[in-house]
Amino acid sequence: MKNLGLYIHIPFCVKKCNYCDFYSLGCVANGGIERYTDALCKHLKKEGELYKDREVDTVFLGGGTPSILSVELIKNVFSAINEGFRLTPSCEISLEANPGTVTEEKAKAYKQIGINRVSIGLQSVNDRELNVLGRIHTLDGFEESYRILREAGIENINIDIMYALPDQKTDDFIKTLDTVADFEPEHISAYCLKIEENTNFYKIRDTLILPDEEEQYKMYEALCNKLAAKGYEQYEISNFAKKGGRCVHNLKYWTSQDYLGFGPSAHSCIDGVRYSYSESIDEYVNAICEGNNPVKLHETEYELTEEEKMDEYVMLRLRLSDGVSPEEFENRFGVRFEKRYKKLNMYEKSGHVVKKHGNFAFTPKGFFVSNYILSDILESI
Numbered sequence: 001m002k003n004l005g006l007y008i009h010i011p012f013c014v015k016k017c018n019y020c021d022f023y024s025l026g027c028v029a030n031g032g033i034e035r036y037t038d039a040l041c042k043h044l045k046k047e048g049e050l051y052k053d054r055e056v057d058t059v060f061l062g063g064g065t066p067s068i069l070s071v072e073l074i075k076n077v078f079s080a081i082n083e084g085f086r087l088t089p090s091c092e093i094s095l096e097a098n099p100g101t102v103t104e105e106k107a108k109a110y111k112q113i114g115i116n117r118v119s120i121g122l123q124s125v126n127d128r129e130l131n132v133l134g135r136i137h138t139l140d141g142f143e144e145s146y147r148i149l150r151e152a153g154i155e156n157i158n159i160d161i162m163y164a165l166p167d168q169k170t171d172d173f174i175k176t177l178d179t180v181a182d183f184e185p186e187h188i189s190a191y192c193l194k195i196e197e198n199t200n201f202y203k204i205r206d207t208l209i210l211p212d213e214e215e216q217y218k219m220y221e222a223l224c225n226k227l228a229a230k231g232y233e234q235y236e237i238s239n240f241a242k243k244g245g246r247c248v249h250n251l252k253y254w255t256s257q258d259y260l261g262f263g264p265s266a267h268s269c270i271d272g273v274r275y276s277y278s279e280s281i282d283e284y285v286n287a288i289c290e291g292n293n294p295v296k297l298h299e300t301e302y303e304l305t306e307e308e309k310m311d312e313y314v315m316l317r318l319r320l321s322d323g324v325s326p327e328e329f330e331n332r333f334g335v336r337f338e339k340r341y342k343k344l345n346m347y348e349k350s351g352h353v354v355k356k357h358g359n360f361a362f363t364p365k366g367f368f369v370s371n372y373i374l375s376d377i378l379e380s381i
């Protein structure tokens, strides 16, 4: 039986950031967090009954801000995970943390309950930029959290950063890159700011001065070159790791492996079936408190056709610097790869795609415009 990944959504934050469109509640009072984690624990134990024959090799607590949970609540969640599921001895257990919510007591508890990877949202080392983003912390606050986690014995740390921020210049971003690399985390994720609907930034989008495409490309080039020089391998469009530091959980998403999601807005993909839970904490908690399962949405709508499965497989693999193997594709789907995705050859000639070890993969230049190239390839089929 194939191993499973678990994604557990903790939909609470101290305050909503100006760019964020994830499902999370900016502030919760009157025992709302306890009520949610109680329901989550019940759900984990009950759902685990269905997967007694499977082992779990990755657990990811994301959000929101999982580090907002008290020591007691995080311990409760882990007891429920262990009661419901069988974890492999080398299971990768990640938790997302935000500066300002990490204490020594919590960090020690993380280590004790087996959390072996922490992902910290820093976004920028410039306090003015942090303020514009609506983050609750400064660079000093981040340094304090990072120190606490290292001293507690967390050996695998990711730092999240962003670029193409309002009024940001390439030199500002290079300062963030250099400072972050000096911390020597095992992993760095770097995302280009996108102004999404339902965010504070969207409401004031006409007043924001954002870097143009040329400046964005300079930032992206600096990102790839600087991190390569510091010993980080780019293994996905936005993800960079020291040797052995790739995030095993996220690789499950990009290589179409099975995972189960828990919590409002969480997605699952298991034995070829996909579903999600609605973006409503009340619906999720009420269903569980009434002894029911939360409604699984889109279960049937997500049944993909064979062609959609092929295209999804290729699109996901192309996110990775290892790229897509025509041989594996043909063994899996019985369809000639180069006939279906013939336009890749054109992008190979233009230097956006390269063939390495028999696989087609994006070059850094190709990664930067990958959304455009992927839709062009799909339209040409």
Ligand code: SF4
Binding pocket: 012, 013, 015, 016, 017, 020, 021, 022, 024, 063, 064, 065, 098, 121
């Ligand atoms: S801390 Fe993360 S999840 Fe919470 S509002 Fe900010 S970006 Fe969104």
